Amino acid sequence: MGALGAELRRLAESYGVATSYRPAPDRTVEASATAVTLALAALGVDAADPAAALAARERDLRARLLPPTVVCWSGSPPDFLEGLPAGTRLRITTEQGETRAAADQLPPGVHHLTAAAPDGRTGQAHLIVAPARLPAPPGRSYGLLVQLYSLLSQRSWGMGDLGDLGELTAWAGRALGAGFVQVNPLHAAVPGAPTDPSPYRPSSRRFPDPVHLRIEDIPEYAQVGDRARLDGLVERAERLRAAVLEKGALIDRDAVWELKREALELLREFPLGPGRRAAYADYLAAEGQALEDHATWCALAEVHGSDWSRWPAGLRDPRSPETARARADVMDRVDFHSFLAWLTESQLTAAQRAAREAGMPVGVVHDLAVGVHPGGADAWAQQDHFAAGISVGAPPDAFNARGQDWGLPPWRPDRLAESGYAPYRGLLRGLFRYAGALRIDHVMGLFRLWWVPQGHPPTEGTYVRYDAEAMLAVLVLEASRAGAVVIGEDLGTVEPGVREELRERGVLGTSVLWFERDWEGDGRPLPPERWRADCLATATTHDLPPTAARLTGEHVELRDSLGLLTRPLAEEQAEAAADTGEWLEVLARLGLLHGTGGSASSEEAQIQAVHRFLLHTPSRMVGVWLPDAVGDRRPQNLPGTWDQYPNWRLPIADGEGRPVTLEELAAAPRLHALMEVLRSG
Template sequence: MTGARADELSRLAEVHGVAVSYSPAPDLTVTVPASAVVAALGALGVDATTPEAVRAALADRERALDARLLPPTVVHWAGDTHDPAALTALPPGTRVRIETEEGEESYRASAPLVAGLPLGVHRVTATAPDGRTGHAHLVVAPDRLPAPPGRSYGLLVQLYSLLSRRSWGMGDLGDLAELAGWAGRTAGAGFVQVNPLHSAVPGAPTDPSPYRPSSRRFPDPVHLRVEDVPEYAYAEDRERLAGLLERAARLRDAVLGEGALIDRDAVWELKREALETVLAVPLGPGRRAAYDAFRAAHGQALDDHATYCALAETHGPDWTTWPDGLRDPRSEETARARTGLADRVAFHTRLAWLTDGQLRAAQRVAREAGMPVGIVHDLAVGVHPTGADAWAQQGVFAAGMSVGAPPDAFNARGQDWGLPPWRPDRLAACGYAPYRDLLRALFRYAGALRIDHVMGLFRLWWIPAGSPPTEGTYVHYDAEAMLAVLALEAGRAGAVVIGEDLGTVAPGVRETLQRRGLLGTSVLWFERDWTGDGRPLPPERWRADCLATATTHDLPPTAARLTGDHVELRDRLGLLTRPVAEERAEAVADAAEWLALLGSLGLVDSTATGPPGTDEEAEVRAVHRFLLRTPARLIGVWLPDGVGDRRPQNLPGTWAEYPNWRLPIADREGRAVPLEELTAAPRLRALLEVFAQLRAG
């Protein structure tokens, strides 16, 4: 690439938010391949394949920016007494018309133009003296997101792993409500955090990862407690339902008593058959009114989701392989298919409604049990490229691109998550409508929301199709607009937001999130003095605005970390990149440093005897006493730590080698522990007693 062309390509990339380099460390700058820049621009509708195309595209973009009166989306924070910069830059004499969300209109010709506007997303039309007209979405957002109502602790659990003796082979929403009711009333917990419950891509085998869903907006009916559906009691074919219950019991008992893995596909096969029978029961007048209100609230998005599910039953789950006309959700062929499959579309619409209802019921149980927060739901980074959202929202996804992460200290090859990214330009053009609708749907039943890879509100690593993760580039989003929409919808719901900000974070990101009231995520093993001697960070130096935990679903349980069992697991699977002796020595030294700090603070039980590592339960409790010593607003307890589970729920870098997302909660010997035994376990009760001073209510 010549110097002149490189400079023009860099300028073109800059005006479209595409990075030509990035800094993984303060003293290191990495130049991304020009091919990645060209591909990212192409996914944004910009031709940069030749020097002439780059020059023409740059000239077009600069002319468009010079001519426009307003950007597509403008943000105003409610506490700011000044107009947004985009409005103050309007030519003198410009007349502004504002139409609020409620349809009220006003005309303004002088500053302050946004004074007195209510919170919401409004429409602005500006008409300059020379006749030019500009339109924008105006997001008026509260200055900060809601803060946690006091300090509290809670339980972290992957819902599928939480089987009760009433579930059908995997944890369900009835189990979630039971856990929340017990945790709030008996253990004084303030919240229960679960994995994403988004709708999975249909078909068998289903991708078991909850972080690569078909749809993030609609939950998966596999989580339904079938017997809790009101129409279940009135279903006519009782013999069929009894047979399904027997098969479900065998499936559940195989997991709880025989060491079988959770089989999501088998669970859904049974539930789908049962729900076919249950949904044949007509709705009563009140239930019908509630159902109709749900359909009206979700409109076209719900219709699209149910249509995708119905079409997937006929043509398979990969919409890119469907007949040409059906690949377009707005085509005449799709409209005809929707009519022809009306019964199946109605079935999937009902499932979405029922699942939403049980999710909201679980939150009600949590709040009635005294939890100040309740259920914390998890928002995945993106969606599966062949799923419902990618089909229905093709206009806002970047074709030919996948989200991932560049090489870093933990993964020299980078990561490709297989998720198509949203186009920032299309989001801005529609006032972030898909994002707003997604958040609004989740906040219907969430007391708080955890956002996976929250750095994605600022930028995402785009990888061109067919390229390795090392050959991608960052594409930037309007973080102010993304945060404003989040603050608006969280404020309307009164919900707390937690950002998963682990790993490499660009300068200023954590500070911006903190300023707007987003909590971060701090995990014990990563909290060291990285700018100093590298030793464990003492509790008083931890940040307050965070959820503090000992581990996560992607990391070893605390007992495995303390005993070094996680090294043995990785060695057995052939995942180590260094000799096992080196890995084991490093793990022992790491644990010893933390145990030494815990001991120096007097946090280990006085009943503990022997050298470090000899009283596992006491040391696990000491770890959580340490978390309690930090100023963290929220403290999370990984529920499997309460029974000595050694196995991570997900082992990054594995697929067939390890049963990711399919393990029930188990004790230290690997025996599955049902919910009924879990809540009575002396080890769990002793662990939760550490937080007696934080009892909710």
């Protein structure tokens, strides 16, 4: 397809489809006509005749009195009124059931708005009223960052679980003075052979994964009649745990789930007591259709496989008569998966309660993945809200000339607006029930996402814009209701104005030490006083090398051993050493390098100095990557690899690669010395 014509450009812009993008401030790249046309097609727009499609679009916009969703920030005049003809009458039915004739001083919520103009036009819209901004986090705090599966205790069934999370938060709050613990996404995974271990490509973001359950903490555990069978499962779990902790085996999520699923089947045979039964009934009623859809997908996946696009035709539609009949046939399994969701949310709530009881002002920080697997439960149940034939990714940049395709279908911005952002609201409301804070992966996705047409490389994609004001309003509304903090992962390429708008609404950013340089000046490390206050500051993340590996240069050697370097090893090593050396010079100049183990140049002393530096910034939250506290060298995830590296399957280990249990962590002198740096800061 040829170059973009004027009509196609205007048509695309009217739907929020970009016709160009800027990978750098001084460079603009034109989107291809193919990318633009296919993005429009995914939005239901036939652009074969751009002039005709544009004329139809402009007629629709002229006839429309209101867009599908409008936003009003508390304390500010309703902007949507400016576009209405003089004399337009309003009728607002609030979420609380009141009827109003004016948009002033409305309570927070998602209300129904009807407008009637003097010229006879009428319109209806969802009216989102949200607080102007989220309150700041309660004081300054420091906390731990950990991938939960990697944190095994002597009670784990082969991977870290919610019992371990409760123990970690109780200990970190009481013994270390920590204010929060941040974990990886705990969303429901897509079952498979093997299951994709990445927590960032889930089946559902709305419901958690029961693989994280602590089986012994379920009340019905003590009532199981077949004790011999249950004891056998516990013994197998002990062997699985020993294989990881003592024999160097990788975490095997599928093996863990096989044991837990069998145990949960046994537990379910014992009837719930009256109080528990009533609580479960309340949960079913509160979750309604969303839970029924999720549990139905789980039950049907047991029969037909985990990719709904390959199911019998009638079952691909969650509302079809065939699906209704199939659901009735597997209703016992639907109830089983609903029961597991309830149990898991109960233990998630208990973990947050343990954190707050331990004195944590924030508690558990949960992680919201940017999207879901195309064959999973959310994509099946909400398929009308997803763009067919499209995947989310990233355009080519200085780090990846080929761009990225993440294999995640994006939400359609038009369908979100038409529904008043219902699936987004439900997702956030569910997460905030047990989260003290929420980290939003790739928070820039609230503004725009790079759409890659199916069958095309990422280089042939284009950006599609979302109504960021509405997305932020829903986020601020739901977080405010829960009294929760929001942290946006805003690393990498961020378009101008995004960080400023997030800050205006009280959403914190993310700052990682090695990336904080004066990019608009001399490129040298950014002095601590110039760091932003509204952020979570850390030394590293799950996608980056642990601090010990970066200080020693072992991360470069690892990438070289896997064939990931694009330049000679010596060249990469020299650049990494120079980068690290600059930071160490800054740490020494600021007097932050103190002797540890007899030397201020020791690895442990340098890691402590890095965290002293973070404390010298004004950042409201300071995070410690838990593996850093024991000298772990291995990244949990190495971007650019799949089967070459054991992503998402490594237990926390010490500097020699020996797995370290939660109990050993709690007694580790090196960890306590590092945490004393933060306590005394």
